[in-house]
Amino acid sequence: MIPDRSLEVLRAIVQDYIASKEPVGSKSLVERHSFGVSAATIRNDMALLEEEDLIHAPHTSAGRVPTDKGYRLFVDRLNEVKPLNAAERLAIENFMVGSADLDETLGRTVRLLSQLTNQVAMVQYPTLGKASVRHVELIPAAETRVLMVLITDNGRIQQHVVDLGSAVDEVFVSELRAKLNSALIGAALTEVNSKIKSVTAGMKPEHLKIANQIIKNLLEQVDANRQEKIILAGTANLAKREEDFPGSISPVLEAIEEQVVLLKLISEMQAEQHGVSLRIGRENSFEGLANASVVVSGYENQGSEMAKLGVIGPTRMDYSSNISAVRAVARYLSKTLGN
Amino acid sequence: MIPDRSLEVLRAIVQDYIASKEPVGSKSLVERHSFGVSAATIRNDMALLEEEDLIHAPHTSAGRVPTDKGYRLFVDRLNEVKPLNAAERLAIENFMVGSADLDETLGRTVRLLSQLTNQVAMVQYPTLGKASVRHVELIPAAETRVLMVLITDNGRIQQHVVDLGSAVDEVFVSELRAKLNSALIGAALTEVNSKIKSVTAGMKPEHLKIANQIIKNLLEQVDANRQEKIILAGTANLAKREEDFPGSISPVLEAIEEQVVLLKLISEMQAEQHGVSLRIGRENSFEGLANASVVVSGYENQGSEMAKLGVIGPTRMDYSSNISAVRAVARYLSKTLGN
DNA sequence: ATTGGCACTCAGAGTGTTGGAGTGCTAAAC
């Protein structure tokens, strides 16, 4: 077990390093913090911490820098999340008023979060969950193609083009559209699968084939609730902190540009304490994020549908304020969407 | 007037500088290119070019670098656009096959363009233009709000939330929805304004107010054809060329993150020769793009609706290949969307 | 367990030195 004072030393190192960007040494440590002991003692503690791979010296005769493991211990056990100050709370409230639809609300949220934290912010679109069907629209779009639109009662719209492989029979499509609507309107998305069977009953074989194609697609669409999407803001903040990314920021940019990577990343993260989940440095499975940390929190849409939002920044970030900002914004967003 | 040989010297300087990233001097110039004259003569020419503010020496006894004005003259009068090579043409064809709907096609296009040029690529969504109404949907979304969806026959979907300010009368909304559809389906967007008048005829005053609110919104939506949108890809390419941006890339990132800035930028650019339009360095009105150049070309959706696509990179970019890539991709996209 | 003392290390900042690439100018050659 690591003695208490050594942990205090670790906390001090993390705090000083975040503030100064410089490796921190034993002497400056005793100057800035009042441990009642001498620098030599601190050095012994530091040796212990280094033993445990919690801190690391860039080179002999340099100060120490926290390792990923050190940051992890810091956020898990040493860090007190500091509440937002009045100005920040005000910023959140002001930013959110007057949002109309989902797109706009989420757009505002992501920009707010990036301004609040000075990091790259991301917001995932909520999954459909308990929503129900409001309308299904079929639109012949080209020779052999039909555009299918699924509208749900929580304001989400999904569209997809189905290629039938043969010429579109407009009359039949219109008929099918009517049948689908009468069968499905009001049905919860989870019920669609069972309710849709009645639609094809008593249908001519040549029509059945087309209907099944479209239905298959519709089900995919319903299932593709998981067709998730993430919006970003504040990419420029990465460039401002460039010195915090050894090498280049370009792998980080690549990572966040790939929706797939972000979605995978986010989905792997489960809420820990404070409802906030962290990935520090190499804890991220993606190589390009080796020098980055991710702070994520879940939020609720209409009381039930979960999605996540968060920020991405250098490992050497101010965890306290980022955690509280992410948490606060998530709560506000849940509240806003609750109505 | 500037003599021909001096222009040749300018061309050589631009080419060498783009290739080497180093300021180019008179001696290396005569070595690499066979002007039949000596370095001293070239120096005289260079003095002339400097007089004209076409090139510039970072410091005494350094080679020369083209100015924005020099690049401009280069692309306008000296540059031969080189055709794409076979591999690049193949890449374009392969990339585009199997695209289904508009979103996906444009998404692929923007990624293709960024890969082809190694720059940041952007594609603007086409304006609606000649499209006509396929369907109007009204969905009570909350206590006082109605979600309005406008679907057009070219596969575009627009949605907007209308806040009525009073409780939603579901029966009336459904009625209004039917009326709107019977009045508008099949109407060209340009006709909507006139055709919509019949809808409110003979309506009770208390309903009229609501109907007008919704109609006003619908018209805004139609008008907001200009509600334009730009998608981006390859942001990471900026970071890779970082040394080409004196200072930092962060102002560039900020600029391209702002849709408004990009839209303004794009709208100011009118096709010049080859159907391609350029902005070099400070020709961009936006300060953050002082060290960036923008290459843009128009493309057509369904033969009539215009929008633009292009790339953004450092002023010190390979104009030849970027121009031809942008032009080729614009043509391909027009062709793909033509069907 | 803690401490003061000490020898040791090393990155970084500062200073000189040098070499090469480049320039502008001039007077002669074409």
Added chain:
DNA sequence: GTTTAGCACTCCAACACTCTGAGTGCCAAT
């Protein structure tokens, strides 16, 4: 009037060198 060779001059970049300060690890004494 161009063009050219020659020359003196400039300045950056690279290298080598030194010096200093912050930091370390270890040990003997408390």
